[in-house]
């Protein structure tokens with residue numbers, strides 16, 4: 001079935017000093033419009049590679065990505081991206097930082113209209129009273145709020161989040177998770193988010209996509225979340241399936257660990273044997 005977002009036979013090969021390294025291979029994923037997917041997998045498996053290819057910031061080696069019927073070719077304002085650290089212009093105010101993107105997307109809007117859009121999203125993320133504060137004077141959590149407001153203000157078709165709360169303390173993290181979900185309910189943006197946090201994935205997403213360990217990483221398992229929206233944290237935690245799902249996800253990650261250890265041991269053994277063989281021939 002065709003999706004609003006389709007990643008088909010997606011692959012990435014990086015050139016390395018040791019030759020080409022196939023990091024992602026045959027990665028297939030369809031997303032419905034407005035769906036929220038979390039991508040989970042071990043460190044280094046290729047999650048950011050999938051996300052940056054979707055953002056158009058990383059060339060695709062194989063397959064392709066179609067968003068709303070258009071195959072992506074490079075970055076575009078139809079995708080809003082939020083990384084772990086928001087990369088703001090430190091000398092500009094919160095408002096000016098958001099306006100940078102808004103001015104590009106609404107070039108024909110009046111100055112007042114563009115300012116209203118930027119101010120609206122900054123207010124939604126709780127920065128209504130800091131519009132004119134320089135980014136350099138904002139805390140890390142406040143800067144990340146600006147990053148989120150900047151991404152939403154573009155009215156993107158798709159939101160790409162690479163561990164957006166990874167550097168925040170747990171209270172700010174929980175507050176921003178809830179703010180993000182509130183805006184998403186309002187704007188219904190299709191969202192792909194990378195996280196290392198199983199509980200965050202359970203709380204935020206409609207589906208959790210588990211990636212296999214690299215190299216040649218692909219979709220390993222997909223979990224559907226049974227929780228109602230809007231999400232209420234206490235209800236999600238109390239849901240009878242919460243701990244089963246959590247356990248299954250952790251089990252998947254542990255199985256991947258075991259497979260990797262086994263593959264590493266086999267590769268080491270094969271290397272040892274290859275080193276021994278020429279000597280045995282000479283004996």
Ligand SMILES: Nc1ncnc2c1ncn2[C@@H]1O[C@H](COP(=O)(O)OP(=O)(O)OP(=O)(O)O)[C@@H](O)[C@H]1O
Pocket residue numbers: 014015016021023041042043044045046047048049050214
């Ligand atoms: N430009 C590059 N050139 C060569 N190898 C790369 C490049 N970028 C990433 N890699 C390798 O590709 C693999 C996947 O990296 P990626 O950052 O996508 O993983 P990840 O799952 O997002 O990791 P993490 O969870 O630690 O952020 C890693 O082995 C990494 O070293």
